[in-house]
Amino acid sequence: MDVRKIVVVVEDVDVSRKALQWSLHNLLRYGDLLTLLHVFTATTSRNKKKARLLRLQGYQLALSFKEICNSNFFNTNIEMVVTEGDQEGRKIVAMVREIGASVLVVGLHHQSFLYRLALGHDNIANSLSCRVLAIKQPELSTTPPLRAKTSERLPPLDSSTTMDFSQIEISGLHVPDIPPPKIPYRICPSPSAIIWRPRGSRKKNSCSNGGA
Numbered sequence: 001m002d003v004r005k006i007v008v009v010v011e012d013v014d015v016s017r018k019a020l021q022w023s024l025h026n027l028l029r030y031g032d033l034l035t036l037l038h039v040f041t042a043t044t045s046r047n048k049k050k051a052r053l054l055r056l057q058g059y060q061l062a063l064s065f066k067e068i069c070n071s072n073f074f075n076t077n078i079e080m081v082v083t084e085g086d087q088e089g090r091k092i093v094a095m096v097r098e099i100g101a102s103v104l105v106v107g108l109h110h111q112s113f114l115y116r117l118a119l120g121h122d123n124i125a126n127s128l129s130c131r132v133l134a135i136k137q138p139e140l141s142t143t144p145p146l147r148a149k150t151s152e153r154l155p156p157l158d159s160s161t162t163m164d165f166s167q168i169e170i171s172g173l174h175v176p177d178i179p180p181p182k183i184p185y186r187i188c189p190s191p192s193a194i195i196w197r198p199r200g201s202r203k204k205n206s207c208s209n210g211g212a
Contacts, residue, residue, distance in 0.1 A: 003033055004031075004032045004033070004102040004103065005032070005033045005035065005099055005101045005102050005103075006027060006032055006034050006101065006102065006103045006105065007035045007037050007095075007096055007099060007101040007105070008020050008023055008034065008035070008037065008106075009039075009106045010036050010038035010058075010061055010062050011107060012061055014107075014137075015135065015136070015137050016109075017065070017068060017107070018107060019105050019107035020065055020068055021072070022135050024068075024069060024076075027103065027105070028073070028076065030075075031077075032077065033077050033079065034069065034077060034078050034079070035078075035080075035081060035099055036062045036065050036066060036078065037081045037095055037096070038058045038059075038061055038080075038083075039058075039083055039085035039092055040054045040055065040084055040085070041054070041085070041086070042084045042085060042086060051084070055084070059082045062080040062081075066078055066080060081095060083095065088113065088116045088117070089113030089114070089116055093117070093127055096128050096129075096130060097129055101129075102131065103132075104128055104131070104132045104133070105135065106132070106133070106135070107134075107135050108135060108136040112134075114132070133168060134168065135168050
């Protein structure tokens with residue numbers, strides 16, 4: 001059986017962790033190789049110390065995702081890739097193609113790189129050379145979500161934008177607590193194990209010993 005290479009994009013957002021959990025429970029099978037890919041934003045300054053700090057933070061973030069894997073599936077074949085790149089997703093595309101991924105799993109949020117790729121490519125799946133699964137959490141309310149402060153705003157997606165990746169909407173993933181089975185209490189679990197001793201037998205034995 002061919003080994004499938006599944007790449008999960010590591011981002012410090014809750015939906016990215018949900019996407020990993022969804023992959024572990026619904027996509028991953030025995031023998032697959034799971035790659036946790038994190039691309040941190042390249043710095044414009046020449047400060048090497050800042051770049052090392054970003055790489056270290058990215059590695060720690062990838063380790064936290066690996067802990068999620070270890071807590072669910074102990075025998076998962078996992079590798080971590082932490083590298084520097086851009087926000088438009090070009091580095092992710094290059095890494096996914098280099099890895100030779102079969103499936104790319106992404107937690108879809110308002111600043112996701114998939115939207116940027118959709119604006120710049122006619123076919124995302126062809127540019128990545130693999131199947132793309134975008135995990136999306138349902139909106140909790142009808143009010144518009146709070147947008148993070150950013151210097152760049154994404155242009156609106158119109159009908160000409162090709163969204164050729166599969167969007168999977170999920171509810172909150174959690175493992176239900178399964179209580180231990182209740183064992184009914186039985187007063188007499190085994191009647192044959194009860195030894196009946198007549199009350200008078202002890203007195204007779206004491207009298208016979210005294211007479212002797």
